[in-house]
Amino acid sequence: MELIHAEWPLRDKVICCSTTVNGGVSKGPYASLNLGAHVGDDAANVTENRQRLNSYLSKQLPYIKPVHWLNQTHSTKCVSLEASSNDKLNIPISADAAYSQSKAQPCVVMTADCMAIMLVDAAGTQIAAVHAGWRGLIDGVIENTLGQFICQKADIYAWFAPAISASNFEVGHDVADLFGAYPESLSSCDQENKYLLDLQLVASQKLTAVGVKHQYFANMCTYLSGNLFSHRRTTHQNFKACGRMANLIVIK
Template structure:
């Protein structure tokens, strides 16, 4: 396995749960997509992306390919154990060993989940639209376990000082949670800088998920490691955040 391709989640997940995010290193893509681009519809050569995905499958010794979703910034949660590739959803859940949940990002926040027993895992794609709509709540609900038994890991996303939004976006968050005003810093004129990590943590905490880890990576600033759509535009590739169960010794 090429270690430069992966960053393993730093959280106390139970034995038998594997979780990581890919970097942009060690792949086959060229030019602005260099080099481990996993986004099939990012504008990169699709055969090259498929070859990158095959490298991932081989590296991680996956029994089958992760469930690659057609992400639409909504709140649908797919079943990685039974659904087909390209299911339209922004999260997936699995209870079967070898079925990997995956989300693709390039500034949006990827969130990985598992319960304390390690019997169920999930992954969610949480940009600001998904956060407002309730993708994290929908994902935890689909896990079918008490929220207080769930832990979450926040992967690389655009940092607050790079994520400028309009007042209408801030207003949507405040309309749901008036206490989230601390997640926004004033920008130019009527603009604001939003903290996706803080907004996600608040929503998870309000739901009852208090074991929340990660959030230390900025996709925009760390250009050597991550893709960023806001930084690179249409030439941006995609990272994958994955979580899956593996058999454990009795």
């Protein structure tokens, strides 16, 4: 299984990584490691892919707990996994971020262009995974997640998983207008009445504004990387389906 690991100073305290398209059993546009159960893929293949991911992680962390998969709706809700019942693992939790203080409990969000931001405190005792598309980003999903942390914001580290780059993320006036407070994030593009939006820049500025100065970046564009799922690339290729990657963080 091919994973993209965070390059940051917390590797001895947490496992933090993103999956790629490789290592699963799904076919067609979902090939091969699709981890999304909501995108039209065969349910048995998704189950097998998730089991493969768990088995891979178990080799690194033998006591790792099952993943609480989220039902992501571009909301600002952050769920504390300590408050979630382990007997409901097969029922997705409706939220766009997950927080935990428990060892071996993964926090996971799925993406196929949207940002995934992994957070951990310097002590390695608190973690969170954030799904931030443009809607959740502007509405406050990052701020809501940071509110779960019991520490100074200066003690929080952030890793930006692979996501669509600004040069490939065109938006219309309706979306661009929402980001008027972040003029550096918007630039013109070749298409009339369209703009290029830098989601990562907005997120970075939001983190910096509240004191999260330790920021690290995968610097990989999902749209341009053939080993990553990209909903926008798939749409431009006239396909109607696209798999999902998992972005996860877990305390060792």
